[in-house]
Amino acid sequence: MLTIPEVIKEIGVPRATFYRWRQYKKGPKSIKLPNGAVRIRRSELSRWLQTLEESA
Structure with a gap:
């Protein structure tokens, strides 16, 4: 599993853009672990x- 900094670096x-996508549910689905x-x-x-890619 990837951390958010790893995902941000990869894409x-x-x-701020990534967190905005999460807020509007436009980014990849994430998992919140018990430790937060x-x-x-x-x-x-x-x-x-x-x-x-398919929508472009």
């Missing part, structure tokens, strides 16, 4: 990126 967007940390599955990131 190349500013942190947020993670994103690599498979979910790939799926989300593929939907962006």
